[in-house]
Amino acid sequence: DVKVTQSSRYLVKRTGEKVFLECVQDMDHENMFWYRQDPGLGLRLIYFSYDVKMKEKGDIPEGYSVSREKKERFSLILESASTNQTSMYLCASTKNGGQGTEAFFGQGTRLTVV
Amino acid sequence: DQQVKQNSPSLSVQEGRISILNCDYTNSMFDYFLWYKKYPxxxxxFLISISSIKDKNEDGRFTVFLNKSAKHLSLHIVPSQPGDSAVYFCALRTSNTGNQFYFGTGTSLTVIP
Incomplete structure (x- = not known):
């Protein structure tokens, strides 16, 4: 059974803390993504990576950074957490290829910044 | 600028009836279209997908329709069941952007027993 696993289901952090969200996939997928989901806004892309040590900004990268040191692991970093970063964070991965390649998602991390 | 829109934030349907969820897009370069289902x-x-060379794809109770000229995608669920109650997102991709998906804002479906 293919899997994308996020390290935490729920997190509560204080304003100004550095926060690490970890994502691991076991499908040998080349591409990994971080999204946040907010009511009425759908899924918004924060960062993505097409290969190890490569990263690309998505639509809302401000306040975030990422790290991909190994193919199976993609980390999202909140350098200094703020209350407007309270959200559901979703990691996804896809295999290279044309049509027919869907994205597989992790179970999500509900982050609350207080 | 939102390239993918789901104009109905919520939808309520009686059990056994048809649920129709809609998705509109602006970029004619999208060539692969998917529907995702999300529980809280x-x-x-992943639920179902369709490529741009087709206008219909069916999988059990779920059918996706694509109208490229209108840039419109829809998901039909028939008959609807209470377990279908969830948020549904359409997701679109172009070959030009590799494997990046563009998601709609989501429609929350409630199927009333």
Whole structure:
């Protein structure tokens, strides 16, 4: 059974803390993504990576950074957490290829910044 | 600028009836279209997809329709069941952007027993 696993289901952090969200996939997928989901806004892309040590900004990268040191692991970093970063964070991965390649998602991390 | 829109934030349907969820897009370069289903506190799961060379794809109770000229995608669920109650996202991709998906804002479906 293919899997994308996020390290935490729920997190509560204080304003100004550095926060690490970890994502691991076991499908040998080349591409990994971080999204946040907010009511009425759908899924918004924060960062993505097409290969190890490569990263690309998505639509809302401000306040975030990422790290991909190994193919199976993609980390999202909140350098200094703020209350407007309270959200559901979703990691996804896809295999290279044309049509027919869907994205597989992790179970999500509900982050609350207080 | 939102390239993918789901104009109905919510939809309520009686059990056994048809649910129709809609998705509109602006970029004619999208060539692969998917629907995802999401329960609270879980990640989205893939439901059904269609490529731009087709206008209909069916999988059991789920059918996706694509109208390229209108840039419109829809998901039909028939008959609807209470377990279908979830948030549904359309997701679109172009070959030009590799494997990046563009998601709609989601429609929350409630199927009333």
């Amino acid at each position: 506190a879980e990640g989205p799961t």
